Amino acid sequence: MERLSLREFEAAAHDRLEPAHYDYFAGGAGDEITVRANEVAFERLGLLPRVLRGTVKLQTGVTLLGSRAAMPVLVAPTAFHRLADPEGERATARAAAAAETIMIVSMAATVAVEDVAAAAPGARLWFQLYVQPDPAFTEAVVRRAEAAGCGALVVTVDSPVLGLRERDLRNGFHDLPEHLCCENMRDGDRVRPIAMSPGLSWEHIDRLRDMTALPIVLKGITHPEDARLALGHGVSAIMVSNHGGRQLDTVPATIDLLPDVVAAVGGAVPVLLDGGVRRGTDVLKALALGAAAVAVGRPVIWGLAADGERGVTRVLGRLRAEVEHALTLCGCASVSDLEPGMVRRLC
Ligand SMILES: Cc1cc2nc3c(=O)[nH]c(=O)nc-3n(C[C@H](O)[C@H](O)[C@H](O)COP(=O)(O)O)c2cc1C
């Protein structure tokens, strides 16, 4: 039976994954209040369609920081794809390339960024960075991402320490199995552990800005004041994210935080959003409220675990079909026709 909704892919992934690996992918910090809030907040919003607008030719594409994407849905950076499929990030990148959308490769990928790029010709890759305590190593990783052809550097700023994930503690899941490692952390003949940096500050962003010509995206902005500060540090985009509820528990849902961040940014740079996007209608709600595009994390993992590259292709394809369908029903020929007045609180 053909899987239709993204939730059906999660059920299939649940059946196929080792329980501790499923918990790692699905889980979040603390009571998982934020994990649930991200999805529930989308359900609490309704879409108010416009009619009689004669929308025949649909335009779902967006250009972000010079990268063209055929749909306003990106692949969020997620770790450890080879726990879900032997091809891992290679499979994900091929599916993203086939969908003509951008994949943000995680620093914690289990395939080296060079090998991800080589496996998926035509892929539009961005690279997610955790700034490391050793500046020379951080720079070496940035150079690898540049050389591999990545089009932007996505700096994760919501993780001064790793979130407290009780499912992982209970399952004793803290390391990859022997045959896997974080390939972007290779340094000569050793593999460094990924360090979280409580000392990370705006100065580090300035240093990165000087180090590379790549556009810098700050991932994990939730406070409008931080969005405003980011503009003074030359960032090229802001990603409203609570890390899918895996870092600080009880951070509000990203879709509820978006309007204030969009207002603070005032159109100066694109604002992206991730967290809880499971339907085409969720994508429309975020775009109507001012996001330039959204990203999906767990749904991609579910597709990968369910059916490898083909599963990711199907997940992205379903989302695209849902976006197109909802746009037509909303009387919008293009994502730029969406506006805040089309989103209403349902309950
Ligand atoms: C299993 C898993 C691993 C993740 N790994 C990373 C990572 O390596 N770097 C990062 O910046 N964010 C990481 N994230 C956060 C995602 O980029 C994204 O913010 C989040 O998954 C979005 O929420 P969603 O899963 O509801 O779509 C991870 C998320 C999950 C679920």
Ligand SMILES: O=C(O)C(=O)c1ccccc1
């Ligand atoms: O699991 C995560 O959410 C994540 O961001 C991460 C961080 C370091 C190593 C692996 C994954």
